[in-house]
Amino acid sequence: xxxxxxxxxxxxxxxxxxxxxxxxxxxxxxxxxxxxxxxxxxxxxxxxxxxxxxxxxxxxxxxxxxxxxxxxxxxxxxxxxxxxxxxxxxxxxxxxxxxxxxxxxxxxxxxxxxxxxxxxxxxxxxxxxxxxxxxxxxxxxxxxxxxxxxxxxxxxxxx
Amino acid sequence: xxxxxxxxxxxxxxxxxxxxxxxxxxxxxxxxxxxxxxxxxxxxxxxxxxxxxxxxxxxxxxxxxxxxxxxxxxxxxxxxxxxxxxxxxxxxxxxxxxxxxxxxxxxxxxxxxxxxxxxxxxxxxxxxxxxxxxxxxxxxxxxxxxxxxxxxxxxxxxxxxxxxxxxxxxxxxxxxxxxxxxxxxxxxxxxxxxxxxxxxxxxxxxxxxxxxxxxxxxxxxxxxxxxxxxxxxxxxxxxxxxxxxxxxxxxxxxxxxxxxxxxxxxxxxxxxxxxxxxxxxxxxxxxxxxxxxxxxxxxxxxxxxxxxxxxxxxxxxxxxxxxxxxxx
Numbered sequence: 001x002x003x004x005x006x007x008x009x010x011x012x013x014x015x016x017x018x019x020x021x022x023x024x025x026x027x028x029x030x031x032x033x034x035x036x037x038x039x040x041x042x043x044x045x046x047x048x049x050x051x052x053x054x055x056x057x058x059x060x061x062x063x064x065x066x067x068x069x070x071x072x073x074x075x076x077x078x079x080x081x082x083x084x085x086x087x088x089x090x091x092x093x094x095x096x097x098x099x100x101x102x103x104x105x106x107x108x109x110x111x112x113x114x115x116x117x118x119x120x121x122x123x124x125x126x127x128x129x130x131x132x133x134x135x136x137x138x139x140x141x142x143x144x145x146x147x148x149x150x151x152x153x154x155x156x157x158x159x
Numbered sequence: 160x161x162x163x164x165x166x167x168x169x170x171x172x173x174x175x176x177x178x179x180x181x182x183x184x185x186x187x188x189x190x191x192x193x194x195x196x197x198x199x200x201x202x203x204x205x206x207x208x209x210x211x212x213x214x215x216x217x218x219x220x221x222x223x224x225x226x227x228x229x230x231x232x233x234x235x236x237x238x239x240x241x242x243x244x245x246x247x248x249x250x251x252x253x254x255x256x257x258x259x260x261x262x263x264x265x266x267x268x269x270x271x272x273x274x275x276x277x278x279x280x281x282x283x284x285x286x287x288x289x290x291x292x293x294x295x296x297x298x299x300x301x302x303x304x305x306x307x308x309x310x311x312x313x314x315x316x317x318x319x320x321x322x323x324x325x326x327x328x329x330x331x332x333x334x335x336x337x338x339x340x341x342x343x344x345x346x347x348x349x350x351x352x353x354x355x356x357x358x359x360x361x362x363x364x365x366x367x368x369x370x371x372x373x374x375x376x377x378x379x380x381x382x383x384x385x386x387x388x389x390x391x392x393x394x395x396x397x398x399x400x401x402x403x404x405x406x407x408x409x410x411x412x413x414x415x416x417x418x419x420x421x422x423x424x425x426x427x428x429x430x431x432x433x434x435x436x437x438x439x440x441x442x443x444x445x446x447x448x449x450x451x452x453x454x455x456x457x458x459x460x461x462x463x464x465x466x467x468x469x470x471x472x473x474x475x476x477x478x479x480x481x482x483x484x485x486x487x
Binding site for chain 2: 055061062063064065066100
């Protein structure tokens with residue numbers, strides 16, 4: 001269990017997050033919120049690859065694994081909006097560490113490649129049962145074939 | 160002008176604004192340091208890296224004190240309770256940090272010398288503990304080959320002891336002795352007294368953690384000035400103790416009280432070999448793919464990173480290590 005003292009220690013260790021170079025495609029990625037639409041850029045917008053840097057919670061930067069995390073699937077964030085349906089939530093990207101297998105769920109950014117997101121979705125429909133069950137055990141409900149229309153609407157608008 | 164009547168040796172137990180109190184066999188003597196010796200100590204001529212003396216650098220002499228508490232010195236006694244320090248005897252060990260001067264050259268500030276153990280003190284609450292600063296004290300002590308005794312004060316302020324138990328466990332697991340004490344309730348005082356007995360210990364920590372309060376209860380009668388931490392959202396300690404002093408304990412041994420230090424840079428520590436000052440990493444040095452050249456940061460097949468991932472090394476300590484490599 002992480003205590004208040006240890007959380008304060010995290011803040012002392014990591015005061016800021018900056019630009020980075022993608023481990024996979026080697027593109028330079030700016031962390032500017034103006035470009036990405038999110039304040040905490042955590043994956044490459046071109047290939048959607050992330051990096052295993054967080055240990056206990058998002059942004060703590062305590063992990064020593066530091067391996068790359070590949071995008072494996074998409075999910076939907078459950079919304080708490082009173083009048084919207086559960087499936088209308090924000091699309092989230094599921095990453096898995098290629099070394100230790102850690103799974104994390106991240107927000108997509110404005111400039112994330114829609115084509116790559118669709119590719120990840122297509123690939124996730126054919127995930128092997130072991131990987132699928134590992135994700136499901138974490139309580140993550142993956143997008144399935146029936147969600148294709150919903151995904152298109154969210155990525156490209158009403159068509 | 161003083162006429163000196165004799166010479167002798169003693170230990171510096173207090174210093175303040177260029178005056179050094181030296182404890183000799185017969186009595187305590189208030190000494191000064193000659194300007195010539197001061198310059199010799201700050202700009203040793205034998206050191207090839209010494210810079211040429213320049214007028215602007217003389218200003219730095221005012222900021223750097225070449226004499227440390229715990230130094231054994233040779234003195235000339237004027238007979239009227241005053242004297243002059245003529246030589247500093249070789250030091251057994253020293254605890255140093257880079258002096259904060261305005262000039263370009265960074266000077267060594269020896270905080271104490273000839274100590275037996277370092278006692279990093281931090282409060283369980285008010286001011287909130289800074290574990291990275293604690294790691295810096297521990298690394299400095301390791302670099303000086305001094306054993307450390309971690310002292311967590313103000314445990315009476317905790318409503319939930321599990322907050323601190325995890326920290327205590329993580330440091331005990333790597334071999335450090337940890338004492339949780341309260342100057343208010345008296346909790347843990349007997350245990351820490353036993354650990355201080357017969358040794359010269361130096362209390363270090365940031366302002367307001369309760370170093371002087373602890374000393375006041377360990378050695379009743381000192382009546383040293385203490386203050387509450389500042390009120391408001393910052394809750395920072397106030398600089399109450401402004402000079403270094405060594406106090407002899409009735410239970411035998413001595414404790415050196417230091418002013419609060421918010422920053423503690425590492426002096427003369429090669430960042431490439433910083434890992435050897437982390438006891439939990441020591442047995443893994445050289446076992447990485449890149450051997451002794453590994454920086455334990457981005458390198459593949461790093462034994463230390465693997466140990467962190469496996470839970471053998473605390474991720475907090477590992478991050479402290481990385482931070483010290485960048486900002487020693």
